[in-house]
Amino acid sequence: MEKETKKHSVTRENIGTHLLEMQLSLIGKDLSVLIDDDCWRFNNTLTMNQYLAFRKYSYEIIQKVFKCNGRKRILIFGQFYDLFGLRLKESNLKSVRDENE
Numbered sequence: 001m002e003k004e005t006k007k008h009s010v011t012r013e014n015i016g017t018h019l020l021e022m023q024l025s026l027i028g029k030d031l032s033v034l035i036d037d038d039c040w041r042f043n044n045t046l047t048m049n050q051y052l053a054f055r056k057y058s059y060e061i062i063q064k065v066f067k068c069n070g071r072k073r074i075l076i077f078g079q080f081y082d083l084f085g086l087r088l089k090e091s092n093l094k095s096v097r098d099e100n101e
Contacts (some may be wrong), residue, residue, distance in 0.1 A: 015065050019058055020084055026050045027086070045089045 010018045017031075024030055026046065033040050046054065055077065060075045 002018060010061055010065055012065060015061065016080065016084070019061070019080060023054055023084070023086060037045055041084070041086060044086050046086045047089055051088055 008014075012024075021031060023046070024033060024044075027044055027050065030042065033044065037043055058077050058080070059073050062068070062076050066072070066076065068076070
């Protein structure tokens with residue numbers, strides 16, 4: 001019997017759930033949001049600082065779990081974020097557009 005206080009390790013099988021929980025925890029919510037709200041991805045937004053913190057954490061955990069190089073971790077994060085990523089607040093999008101122009 002495992003101790004309940006033991007920290008759960010992140011594996012290939014649970015990394016998606018772990019990253020989703022991490023992303024939601026940044027905005028102070030949990031997975032119950034997904035059950036109650038069909039449009040959860042659009043009704044919740046991240047600030048640019050929250051997104052950058054989430055991306056940094058995701059890069060580290062993806063590289064650790066999949067034992068991959070930097071380019072591969074960026075691709076894996078991109079796939080995850082395209083499917084499950086929260087939107088950025090509109091004001092953040094304008095500043096990103098201005099920097100690119």
